[in-house]
Amino acid sequence: xxxxxxxxxxxxxxxxxxxxxxxxxxxxxxxxxxxxxxxxxxxxxxxxxxxxxxxxxxxxxxxxxxxxxxxxxxxxxxxxxxxxxxxxxxxxxxxxxxxxxxxxxxxxxxxxxxxxxxxxxxxxxxxxxxxxxxxxxxxxxxxxxxxxxxxxxxxxxxxxxxxxxxxxxxxxxxxxxxxxxxxxxxxxxxxxxxxxxxxxxxxxxxxxxxxxxxxxxxxxxxxxxxxxxxxxxxxxxxxxxxxxxxxxxxxxxxxxxxxxxxxxxxxxxxxxxxxxxxxxxxxxxxxxxxxxxxxxxxxxxxxxxxxxxxxxxxxxxxxxxxxxxxxxxxxxxxxxxxxxxxx
Ligand SMILES: C[S@@+](CC[C@H](N)C(=O)[O-])C[C@H]1O[C@@H](n2cnc3c(N)ncnc32)[C@H](O)[C@@H]1O
Ligand code: SF4
Numbered sequence: 001x002x003x004x005x006x007x008x009x010x011x012x013x014x015x016x017x018x019x020x021x022x023x024x025x026x027x028x029x030x031x032x033x034x035x036x037x038x039x040x041x042x043x044x045x046x047x048x049x050x051x052x053x054x055x056x057x058x059x060x061x062x063x064x065x066x067x068x069x070x071x072x073x074x075x076x077x078x079x080x081x082x083x084x085x086x087x088x089x090x091x092x093x094x095x096x097x098x099x100x101x102x103x104x105x106x107x108x109x110x111x112x113x114x115x116x117x118x119x120x121x122x123x124x125x126x127x128x129x130x131x132x133x134x135x136x137x138x139x140x141x142x143x144x145x146x147x148x149x150x151x152x153x154x155x156x157x158x159x160x161x162x163x164x165x166x167x168x169x170x171x172x173x174x175x176x177x178x179x180x181x182x183x184x185x186x187x188x189x190x191x192x193x194x195x196x197x198x199x200x201x202x203x204x205x206x207x208x209x210x211x212x213x214x215x216x217x218x219x220x221x222x223x224x225x226x227x228x229x230x231x232x233x234x235x236x237x238x239x240x241x242x243x244x245x246x247x248x249x250x251x252x253x254x255x256x257x258x259x260x261x262x263x264x265x266x267x268x269x270x271x272x273x274x275x276x277x278x279x280x281x282x283x284x285x286x287x288x289x290x291x292x293x294x295x296x297x298x299x300x301x302x303x304x305x306x307x308x309x310x311x312x313x314x315x316x317x318x319x320x321x322x323x324x325x326x327x328x329x330x331x332x333x334x335x336x337x338x339x340x341x342x343x
Contacts, residue, residue: 014071015310017283017317025242025272026067027076030060031085032277036112037148038136040174040203040216044148054277057091059297063279066306068098073105080277083115089122096126110134110172114150116158120165130168133159137180138190146179163194170240170257171198177218184223185230192254199244199257204286220260227256243270261286267320273313281310283317291316 015023033048055063064075075095082088098104109123110132116123123131135155137143143152162169171191175181184200191198200223203216227233232250239246244257267284274282279294291313296305 015314017314019317019319021269021271021317022071023271023273023314023317024072025074025076026064026072027078027272027274028060028064029079029275029277030077030082030088030091031080033084034079034081034112035084035114036081036150038112038150039146039148040176049278055279055294055297057085057087057094059279059294060091060277061094062303063275063293063297063306064095065098066303066310068103069303070307070310073103075104075107077107077109079110081112081114082109083111083119089119089126092123092126092128096128099127108132112147112150113155113158113162117154117161120158120162120167123162124165124167128167130170131162132170132172133162134172134174135159135187136173136176137183138186139183142180142183146176169196171196172201173198174201174203175218175220175223176203176216178215181218181223184227188227188231188249188254188256189252192249192252195254197246197255197257199259201259202261204261220258224258270320273317281313283313284320286320287318289316289318 017023031054034042036042037044037046064072068075075098077088077092079085085091092107092109095104095107099107107126107128108131109128111134113133113135116133133155136146138152140152143150143155159169171187173180173184173187175184180187188198200220202218202220224233231252233247233256234250236246236248236255238255242259243261244259246255246257248254249256270284274285275293276282279292279297281291281293283289283291291309293306293309293313296309299305
């Protein structure tokens with residue numbers, strides 16, 4: 001089925017899926033590699049893709065620009081760890097031309113923070129206003145256990161560098177049963193005390209990781225009820241274009257988000273699609289269906305084949321996902337890891 005194309009305000013043809021959802025948000029994984037091995041995301045001995053399969057920086061730029069020409073207004077670079085991709089700033093700086101032209105509202109990235117000390121200023125100078133940093137604990141030993149290879153000090157220094165550079169930061173914390181569930185108040189107070197929002201995320205059944213999901217899974221409905229015993233949580237309308245629902249914590253004055261793919265289906269308002277670093281387009285994080293955009297991208301220097309493939313794929317965007325983690329479903333819902341589709 002072909003995607004509907006509506007004339008946007010700027011006269012551009014925009015992408016609308018079969019359920020009437022405008023596709024305005026693209027998340028691009030720029031590498032499958034990472035300097036961490038978080039226990040819920042990767043196995044310790046991951047094998048990575050051969051270089052030839054991974055899109056070059058120029059190809060990534062072309063792909064992103066094609067989506068922007070089709071109405072995408074928000075672009076998030078992710079991974080793997082986006083900041084370990086060699087030459088990443090060349091891509092960020094090149095894509096920032098779409099901010100200057102007004103075609104793009106926001107260019108942002110999701111990072112584990114390890115390389116922010118090195119890149120924060122350049123990222124800010126390229127027109128990025130806010131970034132997401134993933135941080136699951138403030139305990140150095142626990143941090144090492146969760147990330148296997150990471151250093152908490154390095155990440156905290158990276159966050160400080162990003163704030164000093166003037167970047168707004170949202171902290172993302174995956175809720176892990178028996179691992180960091182005793183730390184949420186500390187994390188909330190730490191983040192809010194430094195002017196950062198914090199969002200809690202339910203662990204999703206993506207990829208074989210060599211450990212039981214059931215042991216990790218903690219429904220945020222339970223977390224929220226526990227936090228409500230300690231804080232006044234006021235519902236607010238604040239939205240960032242993503243699936244998080246926010247409350248204001250009266251005691252800290254800061255915002256706390258909940259992303260609940262498992263307990264609350266947020267698909268109705270889904271405006272996003274994802275591309276892997278090999279140019280595979282996933283129309284839904286929770287479904288297998290995908291479209292290969294690398295082939296049309298490499299087949300010709302003109303964008304006609306690529307744009308046709310994008311239109312065709314958006315015409316197949318499914319209504320939603322149905323993740324399940326329970327005792328009868330111990331296998332991952334999807335074989336691919338979050339580091340492939342990029343969170
Ligand atoms: C895959 S990472 C990529 C970007 C970067 N490396 C980082 O960690 O922020 C993006 C986000 O996905 C989250 N994530 C990874 N695997 C997950 C899973 N199985 N369930 C829920 N969130 C997951 C991470 O915690 C991180 O916040
Ligand atoms: S969550 Fe991010 S930092 Fe952790 S292993 Fe996955 S890609 Fe790397």
